[in-house]
Amino acid sequence: MTSAYISGTGFYLPERVVTNDELAAIMDTSDEWITARTGIKERRYAAPGQGTVDLAVPAVEQALEAAEVTVEQIGLIIFATSTPDYYAPGSGCLLQDRMGFGEIGALDIRVQCSGFLYGLSIADQYIRTGTLEHVLVVGAEVQSNAMDLSDEGRDTAVIFGDGAGAAVLSANEQGRGVLSTHLHSQGKYAQELWIGAASSYAKQRFNKEDIDAGRHWLKMNGKEVFKNAVVRFPEVIREALAANEIDISQVKLIVPHQANLRISQEVARRLKVPEELLYSNIERYGNTTAATVPIAMAEAVREGKIAPGDYVVLAAFGSGFTWAAALLKW
Numbered sequence: 001m002t003s004a005y006i007s008g009t010g011f012y013l014p015e016r017v018v019t020n021d022e023l024a025a026i027m028d029t030s031d032e033w034i035t036a037r038t039g040i041k042e043r044r045y046a047a048p049g050q051g052t053v054d055l056a057v058p059a060v061e062q063a064l065e066a067a068e069v070t071v072e073q074i075g076l077i078i079f080a081t082s083t084p085d086y087y088a089p090g091s092g093c094l095l096q097d098r099m100g101f102g103e104i105g106a107l108d109i110r111v112q113c114s115g116f117l118y119g120l121s122i123a124d125q126y127i128r129t130g131t132l133e134h135v136l137v138v139g140a141e142v143q144s145n146a147m148d149l150s151d152e153g154r155d156t157a158v159i160f161g162d163g164a165g166a167a168v169l170s171a172n173e174q175g176r177g178v179l180s181t182h183l184h185s186q187g188k189y190a191q192e193l194w195i196g197a198a199s200s201y202a203k204q205r206f207n208k209e210d211i212d213a214g215r216h217w218l219k220m221n222g223k224e225v226f227k228n229a230v231v232r233f234p235e236v237i238r239e240a241l242a243a244n245e246i247d248i249s250q251v252k253l254i255v256p257h258q259a260n261l262r263i264s265q266e267v268a269r270r271l272k273v274p275e276e277l278l279y280s281n282i283e284r285y286g287n288t289t290a291a292t293v294p295i296a297m298a299e300a301v302r303e304g305k306i307a308p309g310d311y312v313v314l315a316a317f318g319s320g321f322t323w324a325a326a327l328l329k330w
């Protein structure tokens with residue numbers, strides 16, 4: 001039986017570090033409030049003129065090198081982002097051209113924070129069926145120029161940052177890799193974490209009224225997101241474990257979407273596992289939406305926290321609402 005394993009990972013963060021104190025200088029917030037509510041101490045912002053694909057390229061180069069796979073060998077590009085370079089075409093196409101991939105499929109997926117896991121699930125199906133041998137999955141975001149950095153936007157702006165992560169999935173016959181993936185959505189919560197502008201319902205998709213009303217900013221009902229996230233994370237992690245008859249005590253590491261440190265702490269409590277079982281780097285990068293899982297996974301690999309044979313759970317929750325998990329035997 002062919003299965004898909006992660007043959008290489010990579011990540012890239014833009015150089016500019018933005019501390020909580022820097023945000024406190026431009027909006028009514030404080031290091032104390034942000035640290036206590038989210039665990040975030042700093043995040044990265046792309047330089048002016050640095051786009052989503054610019055961040056993705058070094059992450060992808062690293063992942064290809066680690067996998068010892070060339071651009072010519074990749075059979076499909078899956079690009080997860082909620083902040084693409086342009087409204088159209090997708091960032092996957094731009095990456096195809098920029099890095100000289102073959103004239104292969106390039107697919108953008110827009111399921112926000114769950115994007116990398118949805119991408120992993122698609123890649124897994126292509127490899128499992130023997131259709132493709134190597135698939136690239138990328139999560140990359142430039143959110144810093146899409147946030148309301150005024151007092152009105154402070155509840156969301158302090159949370160998000162920019163970054164990119166990538167993984168190469170490759171075929172193997174040893175039973176290594178993705179054991180199962182589990183995807184969910186519940187659109188009734190669409191407006192609890194959303195951007196209401198550039199809408200098909202508007203007379204003109206891009207219009208001054210939307211901008212004047214601030215509908216182009218990401219809006220979040222933080223309490224509703226929190227309440228749902230702390231239920232869905234444990235639920236979908238348990239679903240992945242049950243599908244493979246694996247007990248949580250056998251899991252080496254859970255790599256959750258880095259939404260908020262308090263969410264991860266509450267998830268650990270509900271799963272009755274030590275907080276350390278859930279990987280965290282949110283204090284350094286904030287929430288980079290589709291990029292958090294591949295960045296965290298790549299860092300965990302480099303830190304030696306994941307080794308061949310380990311059971312690893314990846315899990316995400318975010319706008320949509322969407323949520324997902326994958327169980328991997330590394």
Ligand code: COA
Nearest residue numbers: 028029030033037113154155158222223225226259260318
């Ligand atoms: N700095 C200082 N004060 C802020 C602030 C900021 N950045 N943002 C909001 N506040 C204020 C609010 O205006 C409110 O003031 P009030 O009491 O005078 O009305 C007060 O802090 C408390 O706000 P509240 O919304 O009750 O805080 P909270 O405890 O729910 O924390 C979040 C807010 C956003 C941190 C929290 O709801 C959360 O973590 N939600 C999940 C968000 C998330 O993970 N999103 C990513 C999903 S992928």
